[in-house]
Amino acid sequence: MRLFCRRAVNAFIALLLILVVSPRIHSQATNYPDKPPLLLGAAWYPEQWPESRWDQDLTLMEAAHINLVRVAEFAWSTMEPSEGHYEFDWLDRAIALAAKHHICVVLGTPTAAPPAWLTTKYPETLRWDENGRRDEHGNRQQFSFTDPKYRQFAHNIAEQMAIHFGPNPNVVGWQLDNEYANPSFDPTAKEQFHRWLEKKYGTVAELNRRWATAYWSQTYDQFDEIPTREDGENPALLLDWKRFVSDTWKNYSENQVSAIRPHADPRQFITTNTMGWFDGFNEYTVHSVLDIAAWDNYITGNYDYVANGATHDLARGFKNKNYWVMETEPAFVNWHKVNSPLLRGQVRDMAWQAVGHGAEAVEYWQWRSAPNGQEEYHGTLVGADGTPVPVYDEIRQVGEEFTKAGSAIAGTSPHSEVALVNDYDSRWAISFQRHSANFDPVGEMVAFYRPLREQSQSVDIISINAPFDGYKVIELPGLNVISQKTADRLMEFVRNGGHLLLGPRSAMKDEFNALQPERQPGPLAAFLGGRVDQFYALDADVPLSGDLGSGTASIWAEQLSTQSPDTTVVERYGKSNGWLDGQPAVLTRKVGKGRITYVGAWLDTALLNDITGGLLEEAGVQPILPGVPKGVEVCRRSGQGKSVLILINHNTDSAHVSLPEPMRDLIGAQSTAVNAVDLPPFGVAVLTRE
Ligand code: GAL
Numbered sequence: 001m002r003l004f005c006r007r008a009v010n011a012f013i014a015l016l017l018i019l020v021v022s023p024r025i026h027s028q029a030t031n032y033p034d035k036p037p038l039l040l041g042a043a044w045y046p047e048q049w050p051e052s053r054w055d056q057d058l059t060l061m062e063a064a065h066i067n068l069v070r071v072a073e074f075a076w077s078t079m080e081p082s083e084g085h086y087e088f089d090w091l092d093r094a095i096a097l098a099a100k101h102h103i104c105v106v107l108g109t110p111t112a113a114p115p116a117w118l119t120t121k122y123p124e125t126l127r128w129d130e131n132g133r134r135d136e137h138g139n140r141q142q143f144s145f146t147d148p149k150y151r152q153f154a155h156n157i158a159e160q161m162a163i164h165f166g167p168n169p170n171v172v173g174w175q176l177d178n179e180y181a182n183p184s185f186d187p188t189a190k191e192q193f194h195r196w197l198e199k200k201y202g203t204v205a206e207l208n209r210r211w212a213t214a215y216w217s218q219t220y221d222q223f224d225e226i227p228t229r230e231d232g233e234n235p236a237l238l239l240d241w242k243r244f245v246s247d248t249w250k251n252y253s254e255n256q257v258s259a260i261r262p263h264a265d266p267r268q269f270i271t272t273n274t275m276g277w278f279d280g281f282n283e284y285t286v287h288s289v290l291d292i293a294a295w296d297n298y299i300t301g302n303y304d305y306v307a308n309g310a311t312h313d314l315a316r317g318f319k320n321k322n323y324w325v326m327e328t329e330p331a332f333v334n335w336h337k338v339n340s341p342l343l344r345g346q347v348r349d350m351a352w353q354a355v356g357h358g359a360e361a362v363e364y365w366q367w368r369s370a371p372n373g374q375e376e377y378h379g380t381l382v383g384a385d386g387t388p389v390p391v392y393d394e395i396r397q398v399g400e401e402f403t404k405a406g407s408a409i410a411g412t413s414p415h416s417e418v419a420l421v422n423d424y425d426s427r428w429a430i431s432f433q434r435h436s437a438n439f440d441p442v443g444e445m446v447a448f449y450r451p452l453r454e455q456s457q458s459v460d461i462i463s464i465n466a467p468f469d470g471y472k473v474i475e476l477p478g479l480n481v482i483s484q485k486t487a488d489r490l491m492e493f494v495r496n497g498g499h500l501l502l503g504p505r506s507a508m509k510d511e512f513n514a515l516q517p518e519r520q521p522g523p524l525a526a527f528l529g530g531r532v533d534q535f536y537a538l539d540a541d542v543p544l545s546g547d548l549g550s551g552t553a554s555i556w557a558e559q560l561s562t563q564s565p566d567t568t569v570v571e572r573y574g575k576s577n578g579w580l581d582g583q584p585a586v587l588t589r590k591v592g593k594g595r596i597t598y599v600g601a602w603l604d605t606a607l608l609n610d611i612t613g614g615l616l617e618e619a620g621v622q623p624i625l626p627g628v629p630k631g632v633e634v635c636r637r638s639g640q641g642k643s644v645l646i647l648i649n650h651n652t653d654s655a656h657v658s659l660p661e662p663m664r665d666l667i668g669a670q671s672t673a674v675n676a677v678d679l680p681p682f683g684v685a686v687l688t689r690e
Helices: 011-019 051-063 089-100 116-121 148-165 187-201 204-211 235-260 283-287 305-319 346-356 391-409 424-432 441-456 484-495 522-528 605-619
Strands: 039-043 068-071 104-108 171-175 269-271 294-297 323-328 359-364 418-421 459-462 473-476 499-502 530-537 542-546 551-562 568-573 584-591 594-599 601-603 632-639 642-649 655-665 674-679 684-689
Touching: 039 391, 051 089, 068 089, 068 359, 089 104, 089 148, 148 235, 187 204, 187 235, 204 235, 235 269, 235 283, 235 424, 283 305, 294 305, 305 323, 305 346, 305 441, 305 459, 323 346, 346 359, 346 391, 346 632, 346 642, 346 684, 359 391, 391 642, 391 684, 418 441, 424 441, 441 459, 441 473, 441 601, 441 605, 473 484, 473 605, 484 499, 484 522, 484 584, 484 594, 499 605, 522 530, 522 584, 522 594, 530 584, 542 584, 542 601, 551 568, 551 584, 551 605, 594 605, 601 605, 642 655, 642 674, 674 684
Parallel strands: 039 068, 039 359, 068 104, 104 171, 171 269, 294 323, 323 359, 418 459, 418 473, 473 499, 499 594
Antiparallel strands: 530 551, 542 551, 542 568, 551 601, 568 584, 584 594, 632 642, 642 684, 655 674, 655 684
């Protein structure tokens, strides 16, 4: 049996892969025959500036090839200046003027920013924090997501907007609210949580059993006794609270969807803008009632393109199809400790990365600052004087390129043979009891994603409930919470030829966040033919060595053992805390036509790279374009008989990339096909076969 041998790069197979469309089909998110297929946009707040200024702004947008604006998002006090009195004339004029400049519109419902008359007259609509302190008017997002009165007002304004703008051919979609975030702990939320629990468990006795409430005398006699908290509580309660919050954001969305849908043109999508890995609620739950996914791509720290690419793939997985970047930064934000800019060229680099991962629109936040307000220092495209700032030209270049490449990219999307599972239950369960403060579940996801992406060049990030068919490799970096049903699906995947890799902390808990009765990986332990004898948080690195190379573990290490003769130990720990010395760290077993591998530690990048390489080779996964220099990202979008390669040089030096066949760069200076491209620092090529 060949186990994880080194990969040989086979250019011929790679070429075939470029030409052949994978069976796993992702679809386009939006399709407007009369609009450009790749949209470039900006958040525009016409209500913040005199109307006499609008035409000049839109002229400058058009000159930058901006063909999309998002408007009205926080304009509640302008659209409903007093209760039940709606004023949309100004917005009609703004949308009509935008249309004259060939700019289409996404309308935001303004519910993240209720007007003062509303919260003053109906203070019950305000959010309560965990300690029972009610918010006051000011800033934004100060509403309670459960309050019936607030729901009514939100429904009304969304409905009035939809009646008015639903038939407007220049409106292409709707964004609900803005960046759902904070739950409320007000009496209505508590009451709804109790009823949610009652519906789930039927009897309080069943809840007591599942939550093991004999612990610390938590036994409940009635659902109404149960506290509402976000941390420091019974882990079962905490997990159910997060699920309740997810369901509440879902029905918060449905409240507005039901107001908009009956009046909106069917081609108008409904979405909301999300925040990457944010774990306040389950995105898959909320997206089940939305048409497309859209996210806000802001960079924290330095631009780590692999980590940023992972977040794009995460967003694509919310609906398992192309998505929108509803907001991104024109070089810098205003909410870090030090708001240093992206380097010159990186704004364009990021725009193309978004498209490479499946975005159909990239929108900058924001066009221009409000004359006053909390965000005066944020990056913009024009200054307070109304003339372009330096990044405007870079964004205009993106616009020109989107126009040139749009028709080749239309109808295409990324297709992957490998998937990484993102599971909110597991991320929450780990975060509630990290055991090592350094164990960040997202950090762990990205650590596993990095070699997978670098070597396969295309990864889907999916929910544990997504279909597994079509994937050759599925990695579960930290599937801490597992149900028997999920375990059965995973075993079937392996038996049918799939390669499954589990990371540390896998399959420790059941769906009530209780410890599994068997050692990790619980219902998969017998299948693996091995188990976790003990887990350890690490305060120092531990050496490892074995068939796959040597390296170190940090943060977390599990002492494994085999229980079956055909389960192989592929890595062992070296000398460390005594407990781990010489013990198994990575196990693997061939089962049916596939393989299950358990990695019991947080490994260094090089070792994880080697393990991933072996797994991909055995599973028959090839890179899209072999032999590209480090720091050059390869993205492929295909569909409708087309295939487009997007190459992005994220390096500050130039890079030379050989192509498997002559290709034409749709945004390059040369109009004929080439066999290789030279990418300057942050250079991009968009290549098609001729
Ligand atoms: C986003 C938000 C925008 C704006 C932006 C600034 O999170 O949706 O309204 O505040 O941040 O970076």
